[in-house]
Amino acid sequence: MGQFLKKHKLIRIAVVLAAVLLGLLLAVFLFLRLWPAFGGRASGKDKADYAARAQNYRDGKFYNDGDFQIMRETERKDDKVMSFKGVKPAGEIPMMTPEYGQPLSQEEIRVTWFGHSSMLLQMHGMNILIDPIFSERSSPVAFAGTKRFSTPPITVEDLPHIDILVLSHDHYDHMDYKTIMNLDEKVERYIVPLGVENHLERWKVDTKKIQNMAWWEETEIDGLTIGCTPARHYSGRSLDDQSATLWASWVFRDENHQVYESGDSGYGEQFRQVHDRYGDFDFVLIDCAQYDVTWPEVHMFPEEAIAAVEILGADTAMPVHWGAFSLAYHAWDDSVERFVAAGEETGLQIVTPKIGETLKLNEPGDYQERWWRDIP
Helix, strand or coil, rough: HHHHHHHHHHHHHHHHHHHHHHHHHHHHHHHHHHHHHHHCCCCCHHHHHHHHHCCCCEECEEECCCCCCCCCCCCCCCCCCCCCCCCCCCCCCCCCCCCCCCCCCCCCCCCCCCCCEEEEEEEECCCEEEECCCCEEECCCCCCCCCCCCCCCCCCCCCCCCCCEECCCCHHHHCCHHHHHHHHHHHHHEECCCCCHHHHHHCCCHHEEEEEECCCCCECCCCCEEEEEECCCCCCCCCCCCCCCCEEEEEEEEECCEEECCCCCCCHHHHHHHHHHCCCCCCEEEEECCCCCCCCCCCHHHHHHHHHHHHCCCCCCEEEEEEECCCCCCCCCHHHHHHHHHHHHHHHHCCCEECEEEEEEHHHHHHHHCHHCCCC
């Protein structure tokens, strides 16, 4: 009898544990489906549209050209390390007050960097906001996830009217739910890669304000041409939506200038393809950080970023994707040190404005202070 009761008790415990586990799984499932920060999903009609417009879309996913893996096993050593500081600065990063409010001529280009890949590009008399994130964390929730180590120099409320908000892809350090919700009333138009529009639509952004684009598509807005060009990366905001939306780099061109913004990208043939189509660029904003030998195809090493700038035919370049979040194991300033060193060897003009500083492209010599070297 005692053995029977013991067995019965164990069965009851197993049933309770199974119920608890199922409850947790259901809670996780509902959280992933109902929490708005995870974004939206493409409909069958959307998927048919993507397949018709994008050669790299099939079976519900987007693909990079050629052999691509997010993670690779490798013994390749990165022997070009130039900084042995921590992954986060021990000192305080200086912040500048933006000057983007001054009158802007059609011929002038300005860039105000807010850290990481978040920036305001002012060109053709327009305010173009790229990959804005003003939240404390790169995460779907406010209480967990990668925390930024530099404070944005302004708030969303301080931003001017935004003519165009451009997103490179849907990762949390580039597409932030809270930031976009706070910004939306300032934004006249969104331009995004295919699939990213579903996130915005779930967040109640007016669909009339959103334009999605495939690689090599172009749109013209009041004389400014914006081209959606390839990058070598991936996407996803949840556990089961990897590469369900497209990732991209961007070309901004008018009668006076041509600017390239790389988005997140590994090194590849896409840079030569972009140059073959568009020719030389006046200015390149390029991903050069968050690299690691175990994901060499996802983010460029700084020396690869310089090689890409040379292929794009630019004389002036600015490193981005650093200065706010630590998403890799390298020192927080190793990327910019290596980028500057490699660029100086090739004769490129490297501009490194402080966070919040408004760079005027016609005066590049004013933005070559290597300010991070004074921060431990």
